[in-house]
Amino acid sequence: MRISIVGAGAMGSMFGGLLAECDNDITLIDVNDAHVSAIHADGLRLTTDSGDRHIKALKICRPEEATDIPELLVVFTKTLHTHAALSGVKHLIGPDVHLVSLQNGLGNVEAISEFVDTERVLIGVTTWPADLVGPGHVHSHGKGVVRLMAADGIARPIVTLVSETLSRAGLECTSDATVWAAIWEKVAFNAALNSICAVSGCTVDQLGLVSDGRRLADEVVSEVLSVAQRLGINVNPDMCKTNVAGAIAQHKGHKPSMLQDIVAGRRTEIEAINGAVVAAARRLEMKLPTTETLLSLVRLAEARAFA
Numbered sequence: 240m241r242i243s244i245v246g247a248g249a250m251g252s253m254f255g256g257l258l259a260e261c262d263n264d265i266t267l268i269d270v271n272d273a274h275v276s277a278i279h280a281d282g283l284r285l286t287t288d289s290g291d292r293h294i295k296a297l298k299i300c301r302p303e304e305a306t307d308i309p310e311l312l313v314v315f316t317k318t319l320h321t322h323a324a325l326s327g328v329k330h331l332i333g334p335d336v337h338l339v340s341l342q343n344g345l346g347n348v349e350a351i352s353e354f355v356d357t358e359r360v361l362i363g364v365t366t367w368p369a370d371l372v373g374p375g376h377v378h379s380h381g382k383g384v385v386r387l388m389a390a391d392g393i394a395r396p397i398v399t400l401v402s403e404t405l406s407r408a409g410l411e412c413t414s415d416a417t418v419w420a421a422i423w424e425k426v427a428f429n430a431a432l433n434s435i436c437a438v439s440g441c442t443v444d445q446l447g448l449v450s451d452g453r454r455l456a457d458e459v460v461s462e463v464l465s466v467a468q469r470l471g472i473n474v475n476p477d478m479c480k481t482n483v484a485g486a487i488a489q490h491k492g493h494k495p496s497m498l499q500d501i502v503a504g505r506r507t508e509i510e511a512i513n514g515a516v517v518a519a520a521r522r523l524e525m526k527l528p529t530t531e532t533l534l535s536l537v538r539l540a541e542a543r544a545f546a
C-alpha cells in the first residue's frame with residue numbers, strides 16, 4: 240500500500256519501518272528536523288527482537304514537503320498534536336484517502352473527523368511498545384497486537400485490507416468489532432498508571448511500594464470503566480485491574496510517557512485520557528473523584544512548566 244504516517248516518532252517510525260520492510264511505499268512525515276535529517280542521511284535505525292538494522296527503503300519529509308497522495312494516512316502524533324498535524328498535511332487528504340488512528344486516549348475519531356467523513360476513519364488500539372532512542376533510531380521489544388475497526392462500525396473491505404497489510408509486516412492485526420471495549424480498557428490502564436506516576440514521580444513498579452499506589456490505581460480503573468459501562472460498552476474491569484497489577488509487579492524502572500513529558504516540561508496526553516473520561520462522566524452526571532483529582536494535579540504540574 241502507499242501509506243503516509245504523520246507523526247513519525249517512536250510508534251510512527253516503528254510501524255513505518257516494518258511496513259517498508261514488507262515492500263509497502265512508505266512516507267514518514269514529521270516536524271522533528273533532527274529525526275528527519277538523520278533518516279535522510281542513514282535510513283531509519285530500527286532495533287527490535289528481529290535485529291538492529293538501517294531501513295533505507297522509506298521516504299521522510301516535513302509536512303510542507305510531502306506531495307505523494309497516500310491510500311492510507313496513519314496519524315501517530317501525540318493526541319494533543321493531531322489537529323495541527325492534520326492541518327499540516329491537509330493537501331494530502333484526497334477524496335479516496337482513509338485515515339487510521341491507533342493513538343491512545345479518547346476523542347481521536349472526533350479529531351480526525353474534522354478533516355474527513357467519519358466513514359473514512361479507521362480506529363484501533365495497539366499493545367506494541369516503542370521508544371525513540373535518539374534522532375533516526377527507534378527501539379521496540381517483545382510482541383504486540385493491533386485491533387482495528389471502521390469508526391462507524393460498518394464492516395468495510397478497507398479494514399480487512401489494512402489489517403492484512405499490518406499483519407504481513409508482523410504487526411499482528413485483527414479486525415475486531417469490539418475495539419471500543421479495548422480502547423476504554425487501555426484508557427483506564429493509562430489513566431491509572433500514567434497520571435499517578437506523573438504526579439508522584441514514581442516509576443510503574445514503585446506504585447507497589449505502599450498499598451496506596453495499588454488502591455489508587457484500582458479506584459481509577461473502576462471509575463473509568465464505570466463510565467464505559469454506562470455508555471453500554473462491554474468492558475472487563477477485573478481483567479484491567481489484573482493487567483495494572485501485572486504492570487506494577489513487572490515494569491521495573493518504567494517511566495510512563497506522561498511522567499517523561501512532565502519531567503521534560505512538555506504537555507502531556509492527560510486531556511485525551513483522564514480529561515476526556517471526566518468530561519464524558521459529567522455529561523452522564525457521574526462523579527469520578529480520584530480520576531478528576533489526578534487530572535487536576537497533572538494539569539497543575541503541566542502549568543508549572545509553562546508559568
Ligand code: NAD
Nearest residue numbers: 246247248249250269270271316320323324342343368369
Ligand atoms: P512520539 O512523541 O515519539 O511521536 C510523536 C511524533 O509526532 C513526534 O516525532 C513529533 O515530532 C511528531 N509531531 C508533533 N507535531 C507534529 C505535527 N504538527 N506534524 C507532524 N508531526 C508532528 O509519540 P509516540 O510514543 O510515538 O506516541 C504516538 C501515539 O501513540 C500517542 O497517542 C501514544 O499514546 C500512542 N502509543 C504509544 C505507544 C508507545 O509505546 N510509544 C504505545 C501505544 C500507543
